[in-house]
Structure formats: structure tokens, C-alpha cells
Amino acid sequence: MDCGSVTHHLVTWLCRQVREAGQHGLVIGVSGGIDSAVCSTLCGHTGLPVTALSLPIHQAPGQLALASEHLTFLDTTFVNVTPRTLDLTLTFDRLTEDLPEDFRTPLALANARSRLRMTALYAAANASSALVCGTGNKIEDFGVGFFTKYGDGGVDLSPIGDLVKSEVYELGAFLGVSEGIRRAAPTDGLWEGSPSDEEQIGASYAELEWALTLQNSHPGLTLQGLQEIPGLSSRQCEVAQLYLRRHLASAHKLRMPPICSLKGVK
Structure with missing residues (x-):
């Protein structure tokens, strides 16, 4: 894959999508995984105002550390990126308490985490006239549907939706994504114990x-x-x-x- 050409094409496409939507910038969630790292770095290269949000909910320390590391990378690399961390753990816990006990199935609560993050991303986007950038790859989105409906699937645009996972890793290395993120086992971070994507799928x-x-x-x-x-x-x-x-x-x-x-x- 010609990573230089792909990067140029994706960055140009992102800029055009924002312009044609009549918006001014981009909002993206940063999880500490390779997909969000690649997408947020591409957003940084647009030169448009970008809000990069880490939205932990009972997150494993390793995932938090990788997300924080990448936010620092974005902050020091791009003057147009504003990194922020909003801990949604208490919000999630309150929602869990308010739900009837028979609603609190493991799957329902895992998806609720993703949908809470979507709500926060769109709050940021509405406040800054921005589009929410998705982070799903071709295998997750169009292959096995490994995303939450109206959660991480609730986005305005999907720059890497035509890249398979191996191509995302290749592009990540080209873009300077840290080795720690590139070596970490992919996980959606929605479940207790943080099982890997491979274990779930x-x-x-x-x-x-x-x-x-x-x-x-x-x-x-x-x-x-x-x-x-x-x-x-x-x-x-x-x-x-x-x-x-x-x-x-x-x-x-x-x-x-x-x-x-x-x-x-x-």
C-alpha cells in the first residue's frame, strides 16, 4: 500500500466532507487502540480544529495509559488539536443504578458504555460546529459488524472504513503511531476484564x-x-x-x- 498517497487522499476527503457539511472541524474519540490513533492522526493532518476526547468508563489502566500517550502525541504534533479527557464512569454508574435490574445484562451495559461515549462526542461536536469522525475499519464495520449500533457506529464519517486491519497497522506505522499502541492486542474496552477482539469474535x-x-x-x-x-x-x-x-x-x-x-x- 502506498501510505503517502492513501494519507493524502484520506486527509483531502476529510476536509471536503467537513466543508460540504458546512461545519468547521472534527471531534473524535481516542481509546488507546490503533484505529482511533490512526483516525485522530489523520484528523490532525487536516489542519482543521479537532477535539480529541478520551472517554474512560471503568477503563483498564493499560488502555488509559495508551490513550493518554496518544493524546500527548496529538497535542505536541498538531497545533489544531485540542486533547481532553472526560471520565464518564460516574455517569455510567448512575445510569446502571437507575436501570431496572432485569435491564442490566452484560451486553446491554457494554453497549450502554459505547452509547454514552457517542452522546459525549456529539455534545462536543454540536458545541463546536464539527462532525464526529468514526474509527471503524472494514472488517469491523462491513465484515462482522463488530460495533455498537448508535454507539461507536453513530458517526458522521468513516475515513478508514475501506481499510482492513492489517492496512490500518501499516498506515499507523507510517503516521508515527507509537509502537505501544501498534503492539497492543485490539480490544473494544467495553467489558469487565477487557477481553481482546479476537477472544470476543x-x-x-x-x-x-x-x-x-x-x-x-x-x-x-x-x-x-x-x-x-x-x-x-x-x-x-x-x-x-x-x-x-x-x-x-x-x-x-x-x-x-x-x-x-x-x-x-x-
Whole structure:
């Protein structure tokens, strides 16, 4: 990948999106992970006003340290970036207390963390006439739907949505993202114990990239159709099935809510 050309294209695209939306800048969340590090650095290169927010909620110390390290990098590298940390732990705890006990499932509370962060990002964006920049990559957003609907999926634009994870790492090295961030195991940071993305999904990003390539080379691939592809190992079959199930189950996340047509009724 020509990282210089990709960077120029993405930065130009970000500037155009902000201009065409009639806004003045960008707001982005910084988690300490590679995706947000790359996206926030790209935002810095636009020269537009950028607010970079770390929004911890019961965050693991290691994640907090990486986020803080990257905010310092942004602050010392770009005069147009304003780094801030807003601890949402007490807000989350109050929400948890106010929810009925039967609403407090692990999945509901994990997604609530992401949606609280989205609320804070849009508060910052509204206050500064800015767009919220997403941080999802192609595997997460369009492959297995590994994001929270109306949480980290609630954004105005997605600069790295056409890059797979290995390409994000390559671009991160080019942009000067720290080795600590590039070496850290990816995690969404939404669960107790901070399980890695691989532990949650059941496959590595390298395996998921392989599955995406398989899907692209076999348009309309189904679970039944996997049996007709020769030469797949048992692990490859397992990964492909996992990928396709997640891909199909998360398809609703990429669609606008359906509207019931009343044509011929009213």
C-alpha cells in the first residue's frame, strides 16, 4: 500500500466532507487502540480544529495509559488539536443504578458504555460546529459488524472504513503511531476484564481478512455454499462460518430503519 498517497487522499476527503457539511472541524474519540490513533492522526493532518476526547468508563489502566500517550502525541504534533479527557464512569454508574435490574445484562451495559461515549462526542461536536469522525475499519464495520449500533457506529464519517486491519497497522506505522499502541492486542474496552477482539469474535483479524477475501471471490456466498469450495481446512471452514454468521446477523446495523409503507392503505 502506498501510505503517502492513501494519507493524502484520506486527509483531502476529510476536509471536503467537513466543508460540504458546512461545519468547521472534527471531534473524535481516542481509546488507546490503533484505529482511533490512526483516525485522530489523520484528523490532525487536516489542519482543521479537532477535539480529541478520551472517554474512560471503568477503563483498564493499560488502555488509559495508551490513550493518554496518544493524546500527548496529538497535542505536541498538531497545533489544531485540542486533547481532553472526560471520565464518564460516574455517569455510567448512575445510569446502571437507575436501570431496572432485569435491564442490566452484560451486553446491554457494554453497549450502554459505547452509547454514552457517542452522546459525549456529539455534545462536543454540536458545541463546536464539527462532525464526529468514526474509527471503524472494514472488517469491523462491513465484515462482522463488530460495533455498537448508535454507539461507536453513530458517526458522521468513516475515513478508514475501506481499510482492513492489517492496512490500518501499516498506515499507523507510517503516521508515527507509537509502537505501544501498534503492539497492543485490539480490544473494544467495553467489558469487565477487557477481553481482546479476537477472544470476543473467535477469530483473529488475519483470519477475518481471509474470510472477507473468500466472500469477495464468491459473490453471494452462503453457509451451504461453503461446502462446495474445495481445499478448505477445518479451521478455515470454522472461520468462514463464523464470519458469515456474524455478517448476516449484523446486516441490520448498516441499514436505515425500515418504514412501513401505507401506499394503498390510507
